[in-house]
Amino acid sequence: MKTLIIGANGFTGRRILQSLSRQEIYELTGCSLHEDILPGNNYRFVQADMNNHPAIDRLIAEIRPDVVINGSALSVPDYCESHHEEAYAANVLAVENIARCCERAGSRFIHLSTDFVFDGKKAELYTETDTPAPVNYYGISKYQGEQAVAANCSNYANVRVVVVYGKALPGQHGNILQLVKNRLQAGQEIRVVSDQYRTPTWVQDIADGVEKLMHISQNGIWHICGDECLSIADIAYRVADYFKLDRSLIVPVTTEEMNEATPRPRFSGLSIEKAKRILGYAPHSLEEGMAEMK
Numbered sequence: 001m002k003t004l005i006i007g008a009n010g011f012t013g014r015r016i017l018q019s020l021s022r023q024e025i026y027e028l029t030g031c032s033l034h035e036d037i038l039p040g041n042n043y044r045f046v047q048a049d050m051n052n053h054p055a056i057d058r059l060i061a062e063i064r065p066d067v068v069i070n071g072s073a074l075s076v077p078d079y080c081e082s083h084h085e086e087a088y089a090a091n092v093l094a095v096e097n098i099a100r101c102c103e104r105a106g107s108r109f110i111h112l113s114t115d116f117v118f119d120g121k122k123a124e125l126y127t128e129t130d131t132p133a134p135v136n137y138y139g140i141s142k143y144q145g146e147q148a149v150a151a152n153c154s155n156y157a158n159v160r161v162v163v164v165y166g167k168a169l170p171g172q173h174g175n176i177l178q179l180v181k182n183r184l185q186a187g188q189e190i191r192v193v194s195d196q197y198r199t200p201t202w203v204q205d206i207a208d209g210v211e212k213l214m215h216i217s218q219n220g221i222w223h224i225c226g227d228e229c230l231s232i233a234d235i236a237y238r239v240a241d242y243f244k245l246d247r248s249l250i251v252p253v254t255t256e257e258m259n260e261a262t263p264r265p266r267f268s269g270l271s272i273e274k275a276k277r278i279l280g281y282a283p284h285s286l287e288e289g290m291a292e293m294k
């Protein structure tokens with residue numbers, strides 16, 4: 001199965017690349033803006049800018065992949081909030097271009113998206129049929145990216161993931177679980193929000209869920225995340241307990257007290273019932289995921 005992974009240096013994209021590269025059935029190409037952060041076997045690596053539409057057109061036309069997976073994005077909400085044009089180019093225009101290329105090449109397009117498409121006003125887990133209403137520009141651009149995929153590609157999956165965690169490679173961004181661990185290990189306090197609820201996702205579960213999606217041709221949205229909905233403060237306490245660190249360094253605060261520059265949904269837990277039922281998706285527990293962060 002010829003597979004192109006765009007954003008192959010990213011936290012999620014690299015895990016998908018590593019996971020698929022252990023299996024012989026995949027003929028893999030990884031593509032990212034910068035050079036390969038950890039060169040490995042069993043794949044070809046191409047440096048390309050997804051904002052350079054002709055370069056991406058040529059790459060996809062040359063490979064004619066069975067599947068294209070897009071893990072590239074401008075994925076820092078605070079940055080997107082103050083850089084709308086850049087966010088629009090990466091999260092909408094580049095995605096629309098990839099979708100068009102996939103359509104021409106007959107490729108299935110698996111595109112990563114986010115829980116931040118929702119406004120967080122619901123009191124229960126969001127399903128794939130709930131209507132998005134993003135509260136920050138990152139969420140707006142990611143929602144528009146999803147729409148561009150659906151409008152331009154006839155074989156696609158928009159995959160929403162949430163607070164992705166696991167062990168990062170040098171040069172990759174960390175995650176809130178890693179940050180809590182690092183701070184507590186250094187004996188430093190950390191302020192964490194107690195009123196923002198999420199379904200955190202172990203990065204390997206995304207790789208497994210995406211692989212399942214490669215082997216079906218059903219169109220639509222898929223929620224791929226953990227199956228526990230927790231506040232960020234709850235997550236921090238679970239980190240402290242798992243790594244036997246000092247809980248008293250965790251300072252729970254409200255969103256109002258945190259005074260973040262970028263608005264975030266209060267509650268954006270996602271339901272994974274569809275993925276469980278149709279894909280047999282079975283995510284690991286938070287503790288199982290944290291085991292790789294030891």
Ligand SMILES: NC(=O)C1=CN([C@@H]2O[C@H](COP(=O)(O)OP(=O)(O)OC[C@H]3O[C@@H](n4cnc5c(N)ncnc54)[C@H](OP(=O)(O)O)[C@@H]3O)[C@@H](O)[C@H]2O)C=CC1
Nearest residue numbers: 007009010011012032033034049050072073114161163164
């Ligand atoms: N991390 C999270 O908690 C969450 C992530 N998501 C979504 O999941 C997806 C993956 O996120 P995550 O793993 O954090 O991503 P990262 O931010 O770790 O990686 C994104 C990658 O995109 C690549 N990239 C950025 N700009 C370009 C460009 N112009 N051309 C080519 N490649 C580019 C970068 O490559 P290079 O390193 O080579 O510059 C980078 O490594 C994104 O769609 C994100 O919106 C959704 C919810 C939560």
Ligand SMILES: Cc1cn([C@H]2C[C@H](O)[C@@H](COP(=O)(O)OP(=O)(O)O[C@H]3O[C@@H](C)C(=O)[C@@H](O)[C@H]3O)O2)c(=O)[nH]c1=O
Nearest residue numbers: 075077114115116161162163164176191192193196232
């Ligand atoms: C850094 C930090 C974050 N938080 C909270 C804010 C937020 O609810 C949560 C995660 O914060 P982060 O800054 O890691 O990420 P944030 O920008 O909130 O998270 C998002 O990333 C993008 C890419 C997404 O698509 C979302 O799904 C989500 O995971 O932790 C604290 O409570 N204390 C802290 O010191």
